[in-house]
Amino acid sequence: MDRIRLRGGRPLKGTIPIGGAKNAALPLMAAALLSEGPLTLTNAPALDDTRTMARLLEQHGLSVAHDTQARIMTLGGTATNLVAPYDLVRKMRASVLVLGPLLARYGQAKVSLPGGCAIGTRPVDLHLKGLEQMGAKIDLDSGYMNATAPEGLKGAKIYFSQVSVGATENLLMAATLADGLTELVNAAREPEIDDLAQCLVAMGARIEGIGTDRLRIEGVKTLHAATHSIVPDRIEAGSFACAVGVTGGEVLLQGARMEHLGTVARVLREAGVELEEVPPNGSAGGVLVRRSSGLRGVDVMTEPFPGFATDMQAQFMALMAVAEGASMITETIFENRFMHVPEMNRMGARINVQGRSAIVRGVSRLSGAPVMATDLRASISLILAGLAAGGETIVNRVYHLDRGYERLEEKLAAVGADIERLPG
Ligand SMILES: CC(=O)N[C@H]1[C@@H](OP(=O)(O)OP(=O)(O)OC[C@H]2O[C@@H](n3ccc(=O)[nH]c3=O)[C@H](O)[C@@H]2O)O[C@H](CO)[C@@H](O)[C@@H]1O
Numbered sequence: 344m345d346r347i348r349l350r351g352g353r354p355l356k357g358t359i360p361i362g363g364a365k366n367a368a369l370p371l372m373a374a375a376l377l378s379e380g381p382l383t384l385t386n387a388p389a390l391d392d393t394r395t396m397a398r399l400l401e402q403h404g405l406s407v408a409h410d411t412q413a414r415i416m417t418l419g420g421t422a423t424n425l426v427a428p429y430d431l432v433r434k435m436r437a438s439v440l441v442l443g444p445l446l447a448r449y450g451q452a453k454v455s456l457p458g459g460c461a462i463g464t465r466p467v468d469l470h471l472k473g474l475e476q477m478g479a480k481i482d483l484d485s486g487y488m489n490a491t492a493p494e495g496l497k498g499a500k501i502y503f504s505q506v507s508v509g510a511t512e513n514l515l516m517a518a519t520l521a522d523g524l525t526e527l528v529n530a531a532r533e534p535e536i537d538d539l540a541q542c543l544v545a546m547g548a549r550i551e552g553i554g555t556d557r558l559r560i561e562g563v564k565t566l567h568a569a570t571h572s573i574v575p576d577r578i579e580a581g582s583f584a585c586a587v588g589v590t591g592g593e594v595l596l597q598g599a600r601m602e603h604l605g606t607v608a609r610v611l612r613e614a615g616v617e618l619e620e621v622p623p624n625g626s627a628g629g630v631l632v633r634r635s636s637g638l639r640g641v642d643v644m645t646e647p648f649p650g651f652a653t654d655m656q657a658q659f660m661a662l663m664a665v666a667e668g669a670s671m672i673t674e675t676i677f678e679n680r681f682m683h684v685p686e687m688n689r690m691g692a693r694i695n696v697q698g699r700s701a702i703v704r705g706v707s708r709l710s711g712a713p714v715m716a717t718d719l720r721a722s723i724s725l726i727l728a729g730l731a732a733g734g735e736t737i738v739n740r741v742y743h744l745d746r747g748y749e750r751l752e753e754k755l756a757a758v759g760a761d762i763e764r765l766p767g
């Protein structure tokens with residue numbers, strides 16, 4: 344199993360290109376199931392998760408071609424197998440996003456229940472309840488969701504009792520081919536949902552309210568071929584902004600969009616990390632990140648967009664671990680998303696978890712250590728802690744990182760980090 348070895352203490356300087364967002368690419372790939380013609384995605388990232396989604400769609404019968412140099416992915420064809428098997432779904436929860444499209448286009452689907460994962464139990468009740476309101480019959484049997492809609496899905500008014508990114512995406516996709524008007528109320532507003540909605544519109548869907556928490560979708564008979572450019576990954580950008588925060592220096596996050604960093608940018612500034620939007624000039628636009636003075640402790644609470652993203656919580660904690668003063672970090676989205684804390688504490692951090700909150704007392708220096716991560720963002724937070732630390736850090740279980748970061752060690756080494764992958 345590969346590991347990453349790094350030595351901290353070097354300021355970062357230069358340019359890091361930001362890739363297409365994992366959390367946009369996955370639903371966009373699932374949307375290809377809805378289309379009569381090919382879907383071409385540009386700015387498509389080459390990640391373990393996009394490879395898993397490609398395998399899932401291929402076993403459904405679609406063709407998926409990814410030119411990783413040109414970053415262009417083309418998906419086409421018709422589904423001949425409507426089963427999403429456990430072996431692929433267990434690898435990646437976003438696999439559940441094939442349920443809505445398969446049901447809407449083919450009237451049936453059998454999708455493995457995804458189960459929980461390291462960060463929480465993560466039920467899919469909101470996805471199922473919404474599809475049932477649209478006329479689907481769903482039985483749970485032997486770990487699978489058996490769904491049918493023999494007469495097709497019907498538009499419905501669906502009120503989400505809790506904001507869910509995945510349920511909003513599944514129902515948005517299903518509604519594009521349903522009969523009549525669907526209204527999604529209390530919908531998630533993450534930029535990745537806007538991106539999906541824009542792509543669906545390019546495919547011929549009729550959607551109003553994009554960017555708000557109330558989406559209105561008038562079903563159409565068919566969707567057609569389209570080309571769509573995947574939005575830049577705001578979590579990758581935020582992660583590298585925290586890297587500059589812990590090391591100091593100055594890095595241009597090429598392609599990053601300030602408006603998608605939102606609350607994360609505000610909180611980083613409060614903590615002493617400077618961020619400046621650089622307008623596109625040729626291809627060099629993005630967000631310039633700099634830290635020239637000390638870091639300060641800031642309290643944050645994770646919330647659905649436009650609040651502070653749960654997917655940035657662990658990285659921000661690495662920053663707070665070396666800030667002056669204390670900070671309280673409260674996780675409201677997932678019940679078990681502090682697994683990085685004991686590993687950071689082994690590196691000399693002073694963090695106490697009290698229920699949903701972690702109290703971080705900043706220290707002047709961390710010390711490198713061998714560490715182990717249990718999920719994607721915990722892994723990157725330990726890389727950040729390693730960049731802040733004196734001595735050597737070895738991050739084990741790199742496969743978590745490869746789910747969501749493309750060429751991480753190359754991108755960091757190119758701006759001066761002492762980091763390498765140890766093939767295992
Ligand atoms: C591939 C992808 O885009 N993943 C993101 C997506 O995950 P995902 O779509 O799984 O996250 P949700 O927004 O659905 O989850 C938010 C909360 O709602 C709960 N819930 C969700 C659905 C449901 O049917 N019932 C229910 O109770 C979840 O357990 C969680 O506590 O949004 C999360 C929250 O921003 C991010 O951390 C993930 O990176």
Ligand SMILES: C=C(OP(=O)(O)O)C(=O)O
Pocket residue numbers: 366435436437654719720747
């Ligand atoms: C939790 C995440 O992803 P997923 O929903 O795919 O597990 C993430 O991207 O941080």
